[in-house]
Amino acid sequence: LMSTPSNVLAGWLSTFDGLSSQCTELSELKDGVVLCEVFSQIAPAYMDLECLWRNARGSRLSHTNYLKHLQQALRQFYQDHWGCNIDDGFMVQSDAEVDTEVVKEWHVDGDMIAALCSLVLASVSKSEKR
Numbered sequence: 001l002m003s004t005p006s007n008v009l010a011g012w013l014s015t016f017d018g019l020s021s022q023c024t025e026l027s028e029l030k031d032g033v034v035l036c037e038v039f040s041q042i043a044p045a046y047m048d049l050e051c052l053w054r055n056a057r058g059s060r061l062s063h064t065n066y067l068k069h070l071q072q073a074l075r076q077f078y079q080d081h082w083g084c085n086i087d088d089g090f091m092v093q094s095d096a097e098v099d100t101e102v103v104k105e106w107h108v109d110g111d112m113i114a115a116l117c118s119l120v121l122a123s124v125s126k127s128e129k130r
Contacts, residue, residue, distance in 0.1 A: 006110060009117040013038050029113050032066030039070060039120050042127045046073040067116075074119050081126040086119065 006026040013029070014022045016038050023029055040047035052069050075086050 006114050006117075009114060009121065012121065013117065016041055026110050026113050026117070029117065032070050032116075035113075035116055035120055036066050036070050036073075039073060039123065042120065042123050043073070043077055046077045070116060074116070074123070077123055077126075078119070081123075 007024060010023040010026050010029060013019075013034055014024065018041075019034055019037050021028070021034060023034055029035055036047060036049060036052065040049045047069075052065065071086075078084055078086050
């Protein structure tokens with residue numbers, strides 16, 4: 001069975017220690033948890049998992065919190081280390097303004113997750129823990 005490039009990215013992420021789950025397919029990364037855990041190992045100064053876990057507990061939007069936090073951390077990391085801005089074209093988008101009483105559907109497709117994986121992978125080159 002041949003691996004797709006996307007599944008190779010998911011497999012690479014699973015090589016990190018201490019993850020809450022092991023992933024073999026890109027679709028298993030849609031909640032952002034494993035991506036945040038990996039990025040926190042690569043660039044701990046940019047990803048405070050303890051704070052994120054405290055804020056996400058009991059929240060119906062916890063997957064959104066993880067993805068949005070990851071996006072913000074990656075933006076800052078890329079700006080600080082390469083002086084470049086990340087294109088918002090692939091970032092997670094909601095279908096409407098967030099209503100405090102209603103959980104909105106978040107559109108997270110495979111291309112978005114693959115782009116986030118690629119950004120996390122590229123950040124390894126600037127990591128203190130290479």
